Amino acid sequence: MEVKLINLTKVFSKKEGDVCAVDHINITIPTGKLVGLLGPSGCGKSTTLYMIAGLHRPTEGEIYFGENEVSKFPPEKRGIGLVFQNYALYPHLTVRQNIMFPLENKKMPKQEAAEKAEEYANLVGIGDLMDRKPSQLSGGQQQRVAIARALVKEPEVLLLDEPLSNLDARLRLQTREEIKRIQKETGVTTIFVTHDQEEAMSISDEIVVMNFGVVHQIGKPQDVYNEPIDMFVAKFLGTPPINIIPAHMEKDKICFFDETFKEKADIDAKDGDELSIGIRPEFVQVDEKGKYQIHVEMVEYIGRDKSIIFKFKGGEQTFKAIVPSTLEVLPDTDIRINFTRFFIFDSEGKRLI
Ligand SMILES: Nc1ncnc2c1ncn2[C@@H]1O[C@H](COP(=O)(O)OP(=O)(O)O)[C@@H](O)[C@H]1O
Ligand SMILES: [Mg+2]
Structure with a gap:
């Protein structure tokens, strides 16, 4: 019925x-x-x-x-x-x-x-x-x-x-x-x-x-x-929950903390607009040639995976990544990462990308 x-x-x-x-x-x-x-x-x-x-x-x-x-x-x-x-x-x-x-x-x-x-x-x-x-x-x-x-x-x-x-x-x-x-x-x-x-x-x-x-x-x-x-x-939806990174528009660029996220952002936003970048913990990929350098605060083993608690350059807020537990990552070190995927939300929470 x-x-x-x-x-x-x-x-x-x-x-x-x-x-x-x-x-x-x-x-x-x-x-x-x-x-x-x-x-x-x-x-x-x-x-x-x-x-x-x-x-x-x-x-x-x-x-x-x-x-x-x-x-x-x-x-x-x-x-x-x-x-x-x-x-x-x-x-x-x-x-x-x-x-x-x-x-x-x-x-x-x-x-x-x-x-x-x-x-x-x-x-x-x-x-x-x-x-x-x-x-x-x-x-x-x-x-x-x-x-x-x-x-x-x-x-x-x-x-x-x-x-x-x-x-x-x-x-x-x-x-x-x-x-x-x-x-x-x-x-x-x-x-x-x-x-x-x-x-x-x-x-x-x-x-x-x-x-x-x-x-x-x-x-x-x-x-x-x-x-x-x-x-x-x-x-x-999702555990651990998605990371929400505060970001903003600078000219045509999307920036967060000390980083540039996108040089040319083809979105409906203007200079100074507040945005949020959504990164699920599994969207973080450890990669020695990665675009972002992060500081690893803590590493937690959770069975098949491990979670990394980290900070970006220029930010005090901590975020979480889930990576395979076979990956060697030590607390209190700097490593490089990439995002395999991301979402972008406007200040009202509407998804732009
Ligand atoms: N019989 C009722 N009289 C007055 N307010 C109610 C009554 N039932 C629910 N509400 C209100 O309606 C809203 C939704 O409640 P409800 O449907 O029980 O939510 P949920 O099941 O998602 O927890 C709440 O703000 C609740 O306080
Ligand atoms: Mg109910």
Whole structure:
């Protein structure tokens, strides 16, 4: 089921004034895909999801499921499955009863409901825990029950709001792979909300990067990472984060600290304009004939790679490079580097190159 959001907007009216939580967003979620809604806390992800679910009424705009405008439908008429961060299972019911609950609500005969519950419990890998109470399960198992309960109604659209946030690091990784597998197996159109860029990048067919209620960029994770539309997106994706080097225009040249970055800059900027050069840590290449001399402050080993903390000539700010750990680099030495790639942003954060 294709989900289409058109100019979708939500304004919360509060005593202190109005909060525009979601500001005229346009997103198409293709049938059968897993789309990650990514952005920092408070950027409007949950509000967007709850409007799709029918729990919040949009202030403006429309929601389409396929050809149908569902904006005014109550949640139970939308054919959605919803999973929250805190599982929200019924504590007094067993796993089986929890999963069967939505079907009994729909008045499905008990035998058929039990069979469906069994099928989805097996799909999410908790078939052997059916008689336990939620309190007898780990967080990861509880979240699987919640997912089975959302899927058992065979929804057209599955909505997940930070489903992994309450799990510890190892379970988070494992459950994330499980969700990907379950989504592939069922083919259900899925919207996955998270503030964790790595999680969104690894699980999503497409990501939607949001901030302050607006959509910055939509695309395949690799495309958004490689071609960020602005500085916000460039900074939000990637660990360690991108280096942002303060720069400025001097006549036709782009300069930073004591260095000239580009002699002839073919960009829409004039003398004195402030710019930022974006260099991902992996864009730094150690090269004895490199254009820039840097001072190595510190070297950290991080398994296969090592990171170099360094300063440019004429600058006190430190930056980070990731290089293969086989490369010989010593702290408190001067070495030369090149950039294999770069981005240039204007003072508003818009990407120029
Ligand atoms: N029920 C509500 N009433 C008033 N303001 C709300 C409500 N829900 C969310 N907000 C506000 O809307 C903004 C977006 O919130 P939310 O969608 O929960 O963000 P996210 O899920 O990305 O962390 C925040 O400023 C939040 O305080
Ligand atoms: Mg939220």
